[in-house]
Amino acid sequence: MMKTPYYMINQNELDRNFNKMSSALKDNWNNSIIGYSYKTNYLPWIIQHFDNLGCYAEVVSEDEYLLAKRIGAGNRIIYNGPVKTKETFYEALSVGAIVNIDSWREIDWLEECGFKDKSIGIRVNFDIEKMCPGQSQCGDEGGRFGFCYENGELKKAIISIQSKGFHISGIHLHTSSKSRGLDIYKAVSEVACAIQEEFDLELSYVDVGGGFFGGLNNKPQFEEYFALISDVLCRRFSPDNTTLIIEPGMSLIGAPVSYFTTVIDIKSTEKNRFVVTDGSRTGIDPFLKKESYFYSIHKKERTPVIDKQVICGYTCMENDRLFTAFECQELCCGDQIEYEKVGAYTMCLAPMFIKSFPDVYVKNGDTVKSVRNAWGTEEYFMKSILEGNE
Ligand SMILES: Cc1ncc(COP(=O)(O)O)c(C=O)c1O
Incomplete structure (x- = not known):
């Protein structure tokens, strides 16, 4: 099981789309x-x-x-x-x-x-x-x-x-x-x-x-x-x-990349039911401007439909709310949410706010390979000079 959050590049989709572009271009201007x-x-x-x-x-x-x-x-x-x-x-x-x-x-x-x-x-x-x-x-x-x-x-x-x-x-x-x-x-x-x-x-x-x-x-x-x-x-x-x-x-x-996240906690208030995930809005929309995202929910098991759930990210920003699910099956810890078509202006624009860069994988048919390991403390400290060593 791959640890979320991570980006997944669908190579078949990428190549298919590229070939379409390339042949349309050649056909019209050789x-x-x-x-x-x-x-x-x-x-x-x-x-x-x-x-x-x-x-x-x-x-x-x-x-x-x-x-x-x-x-x-x-x-x-x-x-x-x-x-x-x-x-x-x-x-x-x-x-x-x-x-x-x-x-x-x-x-x-x-x-x-x-x-x-x-x-x-x-x-x-x-x-x-x-x-x-x-x-x-x-x-x-x-x-x-x-x-x-x-x-x-x-x-x-x-x-x-x-x-x-x-x-x-x-x-x-x-x-x-x-x-x-x-x-x-x-x-x-x-x-x-x-x-x-x-x-x-x-x-x-x-x-x-x-x-x-x-x-x-x-x-x-x-x-x-x-x-x-x-x-x-x-x-x-x-x-x-x-x-x-x-x-x-x-x-x-843009289209061939998805961002996978997992539900890690549920919290209820008088006003809302918050579904906390280990992904963030910053990972798919660094300027926090978009009004909606393409997503699919991968549930572990069937659950009853409930009125309203607010899906949130890992940061401490109140506006790290990704979407509101109305009349949807109840989300539970371990369920996954995949955000689709997020390959453009995300990986290279997302801030290292609260968490470092996540893993990236490439899927080619049934094979999945890792193409970037998540950054950790070592990568973050790289090139920094600590007090006493300036
Ligand atoms: C000079 C130049 N070329 C190409 C692009 C790529 O644009 P897009 O990602 O919308 O295809 C940009 C984006 O700002 C650009 O500034």
Whole structure:
């Protein structure tokens, strides 16, 4: 019996979903790259698995860049983000990784470098809210990444990069949205075409970023996203000359991961019956913002149905309440609750609050193997310096 709490990665589901994405992408644009978004979940087993599946590593910090190097991604790296370090920026360029400039300081860095292959990508900031009202993440406040197309900053940045002898080889248009809807990708692709035309760019890649749904039957499917993107991009690009890059995170690793917890105590008050579990809301929803979770209850034995039970986590926060079960069989100690589709923005975002990182397993058919042992005191003390040894 495995000790809860733990995460379980369903490898068959992960691979099935990946293959679906990969073939839908190839069918619609026969020259493409999938860059797995490290930030979504960079558990070492996961990043290595996506590397084995042929993905590039999409990274946005020195730390993530070094993880990609560590698993042997070589130059199959897409280096994004506004907080690159100068050292890794130069290294990525010198090994031939895909680098997308996201800040003026990086443009300054170009001045000092002496590379032969002088091509680089640039991240575009554009008014997605105007094109898809109500769907963007930042609404009227606008996004903060990349160079703004509408106010002329993008033009200035392009001219500045070109004046340093660099060729703009790609544009990066990742846009986080609330809707993850098809309209977003229509808008992204239209902006890609407009920019190519306006600045007369010869682009070897267009990177539309991530932000797709995946593994949910009632949401847009990969085929729909990529058919639409391809339809629009065809106006100004061809797969013969331009690679389509996508940077999925959530759509690849969200659905195939579950979090298992066990009921460890029951407590009644005048107001409620609290079911205490050894998992926490922080393990599946680190920002404590979601209103509901996918879950299933695995009961040891049948029990009578009762009106209301409040399922709680192990932390001492009052709001560590995961859900309220109405008209449900009475939960008892030893029953398990599995939270499904929790692989994205959980393992790498969950705080070490009250308890350390839990075990992680991978299930492949009937075989279950451990891919991370829970952290304990030793791992927590690692790198700390105690009084007297400072
Ligand atoms: C630049 C970039 N690419 C890809 C992603 C992955 O997005 P998602 O997990 O929604 O697919 C993100 C997420 O914020 C991102 O910032």
